[in-house]
Amino acid sequence: MWWKYQNSDGMSDTEASEYNALEENSYRTEPEDEYRFSESKMKNSMREILERYLVNEDYDPKRASGLAKRLAEEIKDVGKSFSFKRYKLVARVDIGSKHMQQVNFASKFLWNDETDSFATVSFQNRSLYAVATVFGVYLD
Numbered sequence: 001m002w003w004k005y006q007n008s009d010g011m012s013d014t015e016a017s018e019y020n021a022l023e024e025n026s027y028r029t030e031p032e033d034e035y036r037f038s039e040s041k042m043k044n045s046m047r048e049i050l051e052r053y054l055v056n057e058d059y060d061p062k063r064a065s066g067l068a069k070r071l072a073e074e075i076k077d078v079g080k081s082f083s084f085k086r087y088k089l090v091a092r093v094d095i096g097s098k099h100m101q102q103v104n105f106a107s108k109f110l111w112n113d114e115t116d117s118f119a120t121v122s123f124q125n126r127s128l129y130a131v132a133t134v135f136g137v138y139l140d
Contacts (some may be wrong), residue, residue, distance in 0.1 A: 017060050019027040023041075027075070030114060030115050030140070031086060031087070031138055032085070033135075035083065035086070036084070036115075037093075037117045037138075038082065038084070039118070041082055042079060042119035042136075043093045043119045043120075045075070045078045046075055046121040046132050049071060049075055049078065049132075050071065050130055051123065053067070054095075054130055055125060057125065057127075059127040059128035067095060068093040068130075069093075071093040071095075071132065072092055074092070075134055076089050076091040076134070079091070079134055079136070082087065086138060086139045086140070087138055087139065088137045088139055089133070089136055089137075090134070090135040091133070092132070093130060093131070093132045093133075094130055094131045094132075095130045096129055097127065097128060097129075098124060098126070098127055099127075103131075105131055105133075107133065109135065109137070111137055113136035115140070116138055117136050118134075118136065119134050119136075120132070120133045
């Protein structure tokens with residue numbers, strides 16, 4: 001009897017209880033100081049990641065998209081390792097050619113200035129530029 005082992009969502013009881021535990025409301029409206037998003041920690045890690053991957057990289061438009069996605073995922077994973085509790089991390093990386101380019105980046109968010117933050121790092125070598133941004137949005 002499959003209905004004994006699965007909820008209406010298709011999850012087993014064990015999976016459902018683990019999922020509910022992760023999403024439990026804390027009734028906190030702001031983060032504890034030790035778990036706040038740290039711009040300086042993120043910037044240092046992001047700078048290391050960009051340098052490690054891009055220092056000897058030549059710009060190739062066919063590879064740039066995949067490389068940007070991979071870098072964004074790695075940056076987000078590093079952010080998760082810092083244990084910014086109850087923060088949703090949104091990472092984006094833009095890579096482009098340095099050949100006679102002028103670029104402006106802008107982002108719009110509806111957020112709380114007291115709890116939400118971001119970190120941005122840029123990198124250049126002889127043929128490309130990269131701009132990485134991580135937004136930390138507190139889930140109250």
